[in-house]
Amino acid sequence: MIIISKDVRIIMQTFDVMKDSRITLKDLAQVLNLSPSTISRALADHPAISEATKEKVQKKAEELGFIPNSIASSFRKKKSHTLGVIVPRIDIHFHSLVISGIEEFAYKTGYNVTIFQSKDSITREKEITKLLQNKMVEGVIVCLATETYNYDHFKKFRKLGVPLVFYDRVPSNYDTNKIVINDFESAFKATEHLIKKGCTRIAHIAGNQSTPIFKARLQGYKSAIKKHHGNLDEKLIIPCKTLSYEEGALCAEKFLKFSPMPDGIFCANDYTAVSVIQVFRKAGIKIPEDTAVVGFSNYPISRVIEPHLTTINDRAFQMGIEAAKLLIRLIEEEKKSIKSETITLETELIIRESSMKP
Amino acid sequence: MIIISKDVRIIMQTFDVMKDSRITLKDLAQVLNLSPSTISRALADHPAISEATKEKVQKKAEELGFIPNSIASSFRKKKSHTLGVIVPRIDIHFHSLVISGIEEFAYKTGYNVTIFQSKDSITREKEITKLLQNKMVEGVIVCLATETYNYDHFKKFRKLGVPLVFYDRVPSNYDTNKIVINDFESAFKATEHLIKKGCTRIAHIAGNQSTPIFKARLQGYKSAIKKHHGNLDEKLIIPCKTLSYEEGALCAEKFLKFSPMPDGIFCANDYTAVSVIQVFRKAGIKIPEDTAVVGFSNYPISRVIEPHLTTINDRAFQMGIEAAKLLIRLIEEEKKSIKSETITLETELIIRESSMKP
DNA sequence: TTTTGCAATGCAAACGTTTGCGTAAAAATA
DNA sequence: TATTTTTACGCAAACGTTTGCATTGCAAAA
Known part of the structure; x- marks a missing residue:
């Protein structure tokens, strides 16, 4: 859909005339009968310039629509x-x-x-x-x-x-x-929260262990479990590659086959946590009564999913x-x-x- | 947590020495006994420069770690x-x-x-x-x-x-x-879809009517209703200011009080649609059996909410x-x-x- | 009055690259 | 061989701003 009106033609004329006719410091200097250096300093509010000239320059700059070329400035100042x-x-x-x-x-x-x-x-x-x-x-x-x-x-x-x-x-x-x-501490906090809520079999959906942040989250989880429960069941840890929504569902399916099932799950991100909640609910597991779930990142979705997701605000x-x-x-x-x-x-x-x- | 190792010190030395010692075209020119213009052209693959010198220049530039100053270039070329x-x-x-x-x-x-x-x-x-x-x-x-x-x-x-x-x-x-x-057409499509699914009382959560896109969506909705149902019940249109999740819930509450209730709702965005689904489900209304819902934008949440949300892909x-x-x-x-x-x-x-x- | 000091402004170079034009040497043509 | 063309490169200006230093005029101190 192309519209050419009379209006546009007029605008174009203006356009062509003005094109690349940017006023420069030199132009201003010439008009005001001052040197470019004075203009530059006046505009930069340099102390060595009198208030009178400063005002004069400011006014003229405004009037002529002077636009400082910051590329030239960057070039000169190397910034x-x-x-x-x-x-x-x-x-x-x-x-x-x-x-x-x-x-x-x-x-x-x-x-x-x-x-x-x-x-x-x-x-x-x-x-x-x-x-x-x-x-x-x-x-x-x-x-x-x-x-x-x-x-x-x-x-x-x-x-x-x-x-x-x-x-x-x-x-x-x-x-x-x-x-x-502090991924370690955050994961520790999240896990400890589940423990305090009475969970005794807490699982973890872990992220890619070659990524430090997910490694730290796993460590935090482990540390909290060890501190409060003494021993750690490695089977309750399921590693993921991408922590996608889809991967979360796969993990959830696995958890459903555990017996006894985990009564708490700490997920390394919110996507997998949301996925787990949905799969579990479809399977008739009550959240949080049967299994409590905690995510990580406080994505917008976490306050939309039902039940709303407990998670870590990562302060993005x-x-x-x-x-x-x-x-x-x-x-x-x-x-x-x-x-x-x-x-x-x-x-x-x-x-x-x-x-x-x- | 501040760590200063011997390593860092060494790096710092290098750092200080190298600081702002960027190789320029001129430097290259001097080293190669050529003029800056030749260097410039050689690096730009200018036809007037022989292959031999081009190679020589390329090699030396690589060797000395020449980094073209694109600010200077921008300045000169006005681009x-x-x-x-x-x-x-x-x-x-x-x-x-x-x-x-x-x-x-x-x-x-x-x-x-x-x-x-x-x-x-x-x-x-x-x-x-x-x-x-x-x-x-x-x-x-x-x-x-x-x-x-x-x-x-x-x-x-x-x-x-x-x-x-x-x-x-x-x-x-x-x-x-x-x-x-095409907001009009998209809204028309969405509304028509609800009509074809058998909805007879289709409501609309409309956006701020001073914003053209939301105005168009309302028009599209109206047009589809008029085409298929003949007459339009203006009461079924609820205008919103921000179309937030929270506002969506308020709209949903209003719809619940209607009698008969709408059996289809076209929402001007996904947030309100999701909100409607949740409020309705809590009130015992079945989605989509009792009321079908369509959103707009295909936000990530639309494929997470249960039931997954029918929506318009806005091709962002x-x-x-x-x-x-x-x-x-x-x-x-x-x-x-x-x-x-x-x-x-x-x-x-x-x-x-x-x-x-x- | 002479000297000193200061305030206000100008001069000119510089930043690194690009580019029109000029020119030397080499190659092609007459 | 003389002339023209081509090839490959150099010269120098330019882009717009900033800045150290010089300069001017004028008032204050001597």
């Missing part, structure tokens, strides 16, 4: 005021929350955010790191691709003096800045805020710090009906 | 190779899908994506448009803030020759490029792809086109259990 962000996928709710936090803080501080998706591919991740170096970003925030176990492609940033902050899926054995939650938005805050601090610090920082965010157990045993 | 994206919020699943599509296409085409959240505030939206002009973005993709009814702050882009593409919440009465779905990812594709075409077109384009994506009715009346 792009841009942060690069590499996430596995933008459309995963957790990451979109983190990005939202990053943008929020960056915007307030005057930085721009350029995003890239690694699609969990190390090849693409490497490509992106190269791009980011060209682009002269001032700092980079990364959540590693699942495939990434070697971090060499990030070393160049250090050489270039570009600070890095990793979040969630962070490098192990590599000293750098990290924003994480806050993670983004902290990542941006730390990164910008590192960028603006006079002498770039040598120390690497790891910020651990406090999680919170959100207790809902799925674990409220009578 | 930032950057797209600006303004969305109300990144953490809304629909938008994160669109952004994902935008990034996907932009990445393949060599463009970067800088994102901004308007937070549905017109003030912030205006601020962002100013920023984007400074940044010399080559094109902008926008989903308008709910507050936005005046589009003057976007007119400057046209004057600057920067193409704009709007998606989802697009300006009305303003000739520009738009990517939309594809919308992002198309927006980026159109924008980049507009950017790269020789003579910027005068015509505004509106691309309407075909939606798809996804039929699941919530509408499968026997």
Whole structure:
């Protein structure tokens, strides 16, 4: 559907005339009979410029619709005021929350955010790191691709003096800045909650054990069980690859065949937890009376599923805020710090009906 | 938790030495006894440069770890190779899908994506448009803030020759490029589906009527009812402000008091649809036997809720792809086109259990 | 009055890359 | 061999802003 009206023609004319006729500092200088340097300083509120000229310049700039060319400025000052962000996928709710936090803080501080998706591919991740170096970003925030176990492609940033902050899926054995939650403690809390609710056979749907966060969650679960129940039944632990909704259903089917069945299940994420609840309910198992369920991440779905899901708030938005805050601090610090920082965010157990045993 | 090891110290030394010692074209030129222009052309695979020198340059560039300064290049060429994206919020699943599509296409085409959240505030939206002009973005993709009814702050882009593409919440009465779905037809399809399933009293949870997309959905609903049932009972239409999960529950409560109750409900989004299903089921109403429900958007939750929700796939990812594709075409077109384009994506009715009346 | 000091502005270079034009040498043509 | 064409490269300007240093005018101190 294409519409060409008389109106559009008029607009086009304007368009063609104005095209690329951006007013520059020099133009302003000429008009005002001042030097470009004075204009520049006036606009930057430099103390050496008199208030009178400052006002004059401001007014004229406004009048002529002067738009400072920040690329020229970046070029000259060697500062792009841009942060690069590499996430596995933008459309995963957790990451979109983190990005939202990053943008929020960056915007307030005057930085721009350029995003890239690694699609969990190390090849693409490497490509992106190269791009980011060209682009002269001032700092980079990364959540590693699942495939990434070697971090060499990030070393160049250090050489270039570009600070890095990793979040969630962070490098192990590599000293750098990290924003994480305490997965161990969170899992411990979640498991302990089930124990306190009277569960005696608590199962765990575990994530990919080559990913540190899921490993830590399993450890937290184990630790809580050992502390309160003494011994641990390894059979109650079912490892998953992707922790998808579908995989969760498969785990649930397995649990249904156990005898006795688990009376509590701690799932490494919310998708599998939701899946378990649905499969169990279809099988006539009452949640939470027969089996209590706890998830991890506080996805929107957790407060929609019936019964509402007890889960761990993983502070995704806050993670983004902290990542941006730390990164910008590192960028603006006079002498770039040598120390690497790891910020651990406090999680919170959100207790809902799925674990409220009578 | 701060760890300083001997290793880190060594890295730091390297770091300090290397800092800001980026190799430039000039450096390369000097080393190779060639002029910067030759280096530039060699690296750009210019036909006027011999294969021999090209190879020599490539090799040396690799060897010295030359990183082209794309800010300088952007500055000189007046091309930032950057797209600006303004969305109300990144953490809304629909938008994160669109952004994902935008990034996907932009990445393949060599463009970067800088994102901004308007937070549905017109003030912030205006601020962002100013920023984007400074940044010399080559094109902008926008989903308008709910507050936005005046589009003057976007007119400057046209004057600057920067193409704009709007998606989802697009300006009305303003000739520009738009990517939309056919909300009218989709709503018509959804309502007709309920009619064909035998529903005779079909209600509608409508969105904010000052937003064109929700207005169109209401019209589509009305049109289908009128076509098949002849007359329309306006009481069966409940308008909502935000279409939130909570608002959906309020609507559901109202429907429960109707007599006779609606035997079909078409909701303007999935949140309210899910809410309706839950409230109805708690009240003992069988879905879909007593009342069939159809949502809109195909949110992840729609295939988790029991019964799974019949809904409209709004092609969010594809919308992002198309927006980026159109924008980049507009950017790269020789003579910027005068015509505004509106691309309407075909939606798809996804039929699941919530509408499968026997 | 001369000197010193300060406030306000200008000069000019620089940032790294690109590009139109010029030119030398080599190759092709007359 | 003389002339033209082609090939391969260099020169130098330009992009718009910033910034160290120089400069001007003028008031305060000597």
